[in-house]
Amino acid sequence: MTISNLTLSYPDFVLGQIINPDEFDQNNDEIVDKINELxxxxxxxxxALTTHKTSNDHDGRYYTETELNNGQLDNRYYxxxxxxxxFATKSELSGVVLGQIPPKSITTNELNFDPATQVELDAVASVANNKASFKNGTGTFTSGGTSYQVTDAFITANTMVTVSPTGTKVGSWTVQSYDGYFIITSDATESSGVTFDWGAVK
Known part of the structure; x- marks a missing residue:
C-alpha cells in the first residue's frame, strides 16, 4: 500500500481576508481523510506483523533455527x-576430583597417535635388555639437493636412525637405513647446506 502526499485544494489563505467556509471545510475534510488513511x-x-510472527510465511532470505543449529551460518564456529x-558443562566440572582429567577436556584426535614400528619396538627392547649398540655423528646436507647419504659400516637395514638438524632446513626430512648407509630425504630442495647430528641404535 502506498500513501500519497497530502495536497490541499485551497492551500493559500490570505491574511486579513475572509475565509470561504466551503473552502475551509474542503481543506478540513482532506486533512481528516489523510489522517484516517494513516x-x-x-x-x-x-x-500483518502480528500474524507474521506466529505464521509459517517466513521466506528463504532468513535462516531457520534448525539451519543455524546445523552450522548453516558459518561452519568455522561450533x-x-x-x-x-x-565441552564440559558446569555441573560436569563440579564433580571432578582433584587429579582427574575433566570430561571432554581431551578430544579423540588429541589422544590419537601413530603406533611404533616393529623396528622401533625391537630397538627399545634391545636397550631395555642392555644389548643395544649405539653410534652417533654429524653431517651437512648438501645445498641444492633433496637427498643426502651417510655411509657408515655400523648401519644396517634394521638400524633405527634419528636425525636432528642443527641448521635451518627448508623441507621435511625422512630417514631410511640400509646395510652400510642411511639416506635423508627432503620433500623440498635445500637452498643451503644444513648441518645435522645423527644417532643410530641396533
Whole structure:
C-alpha cells in the first residue's frame, strides 16, 4: 500500500481576508481523510506483523533455527549442539576430583597417535635388555639437493636412525637405513647446506 502526499485544494489563505467556509471545510475534510488513511495503514501493518510472527510465511532470505543449529551460518564456529557435545558443562566440572582429567577436556584426535614400528619396538627392547649398540655423528646436507647419504659400516637395514638438524632446513626430512648407509630425504630442495647430528641404535 502506498500513501500519497497530502495536497490541499485551497492551500493559500490570505491574511486579513475572509475565509470561504466551503473552502475551509474542503481543506478540513482532506486533512481528516489523510489522517484516517494513516491510521488504517498503521492498523493493517500491525495486524500483518502480528500474524507474521506466529505464521509459517517466513521466506528463504532468513535462516531457520534448525539451519543455524546445523552450522548453516558459518561452519568455522561450533553450533550450540556441537558445543554441548564437545565441552564440559558446569555441573560436569563440579564433580571432578582433584587429579582427574575433566570430561571432554581431551578430544579423540588429541589422544590419537601413530603406533611404533616393529623396528622401533625391537630397538627399545634391545636397550631395555642392555644389548643395544649405539653410534652417533654429524653431517651437512648438501645445498641444492633433496637427498643426502651417510655411509657408515655400523648401519644396517634394521638400524633405527634419528636425525636432528642443527641448521635451518627448508623441507621435511625422512630417514631410511640400509646395510652400510642411511639416506635423508627432503620433500623440498635445500637452498643451503644444513648441518645435522645423527644417532643410530641396533
Amino acid at each position: 491510521v488504517n495503514y498503521a492498523n493493517t501493518d500491525e495486524t 553450533t550450540e549442539v556441537e558445543s554441548d557435545a564437545k
